[in-house]
Amino acid sequence: MSPAMPASNLLLVECVPVASLPLMSRTKSSHRIHAVLSLGAMGAALMGGCGPQDLPVDGAEVGEAAQEIVGGTTTAITNAPWQVSLRTASGAHFCGGAILGQWYVLTAQHCVAGRNPATVSLGAGSATRSLMTSTGQVVQVADFLLHPGYIPSTLDMDVALVRLASPLTLNATTVKGITMATAADVTAGRTNVGVIATATGWGGLVPFGAPQDDLRTVDLPISAYTNAAPPLTASMIAAGGVAGQSICHGDSGGPLVVNGASGKLLAGLTSWTAGCGQANHPSVFARVSAIEPWVTNIRSRPVTPRLSEVLSVPTAGQWLHRSFTVAAGTPSLNVRLSGGTGDANLYVHTAAPPTSTFVCTSTDGGTAEYCSIPSPAAGTWYVSVHNPTSIANVTLRATTY
Incomplete structure (x- = not known):
């Protein structure tokens, strides 16, 4: 901080x-x-x-x-x-x-x-x-x-x-x-x-x-x-x-x-x-x-898409985890939830789930969540989505520059 x-x-x-x-x-x-x-x-x-x-x-x-x-x-x-x-x-x-x-x-x-x-x-x-x-x-x-x-x-x-x-x-x-x-x-x-x-x-x-x-x-x-x-x-x-x-x-x-x-x-x-x-x-x-x-x-x-997925989870309280590799020298990692209905929270981290250590969290309420991470470390990154309520047709996107 x-x-x-x-x-x-x-x-x-x-x-x-x-x-x-x-x-x-x-x-x-x-x-x-x-x-x-x-x-x-x-x-x-x-x-x-x-x-x-x-x-x-x-x-x-x-x-x-x-x-x-x-x-x-x-x-x-x-x-x-x-x-x-x-x-x-x-x-x-x-x-x-x-x-x-x-x-x-x-x-x-x-x-x-x-x-x-x-x-x-x-x-x-x-x-x-x-x-x-x-x-x-x-x-x-x-x-x-x-x-x-x-x-x-x-x-x-x-x-x-x-x-x-x-x-x-x-x-x-x-x-x-x-x-x-x-x-x-x-x-x-x-x-x-x-x-x-x-x-x-x-x-x-x-x-x-x-x-x-x-x-x-x-x-x-x-x-x-x-x-x-x-x-x-x-x-x-x-x-x-x-x-x-x-x-x-x-x-x-x-x-x-x-x-x-x-x-x-x-x-x-x-x-x-x-x-x-x-x-x-x-x-x-x-x-x-x-x-x-x-x-x-x-x-x-x-501009390289790392994730692009539409999420629908009818049961509240679920976790979804995705992973991808970031190359050395990458200037920016950007992860976004958008659209759809319900409430979903976004967590971006380098430790394999489950974990309580996150590089970025976004919990604004609703489905509009965002993380921008400058100079991300090389290696495996994880994106986790938790839905306090059911969600439908929520787009998850991760991009590296």
Whole structure:
């Protein structure tokens, strides 16, 4: 279990409706979310997929109380065609993201850790969220692939890949992948201190204001941010620090973009801020060049189904066990229960059943259960399903990336 986030002025810039907080044993993010909510309650200061064919980039309301780009202006989707909105089952925006290709989107891990992808969709192709279904594209999410180096207490390696259930239709104007910055781009000075970067996102214009319907943008100079608390790591990049200009709640996971040798580069993903629009407190982003090799490796690999089975068990209290082998170097193991009727719980483990030692458990109630396991150990893995009530037509799926 990850340690709880210490009480500090760290502000996550995700929008998270209280009703959506996960009630499950995958608690890596729940400590963090509760810490932020408790700060707000006390009136604390605002600190706010496929395989190799997908690798090339296309070239030619957590809440009603949310915040967003501070000091920016509205912008057209053609200026940021890689921008997406992560949406709850009701269609409420809670985080942003950046399109890499037709199957994959990058976002902040604190946006998706502990969530079930069955409850998340993604909107692309429209700067106006209310028009997303009519003028843009809305697709369902298949899996979250979590970076194994993520530390919730400091938001180090705050990165996750979103694998889509169906591909985006890419074009050259409104839905387009963006190239990730690499170590070579850093060496070339494209993310040096003083370089002007651009952040985009949706949300409120004032602290705890209503989310905006139209996409907004702000230019922020990249900063050393030597007084950051917690201190920046090699996987973070800061930008801003000018009074009245920053990212804020509702922008998490969204892109920070710089100029590259032959086009725009994704330099960062919105992560946290010590104050929305406060002077001398830049916004902090996950540094994309630090995780580019991890992303490129995943996108070059095939998506491999390990289990796909429809379960119907008329008698309550039964256990079903399945097993499969995971190869060394596998970046992610994702297991999901969905559909059907009844109540089933999910357990994923490396010890042969029966056992009480599990790598991941999901017991939300109903049949929607999910586990995402980064860098699973090589060897035999077991998936166990227990049904407190009878179940019918429940799909069990396990996938490796």
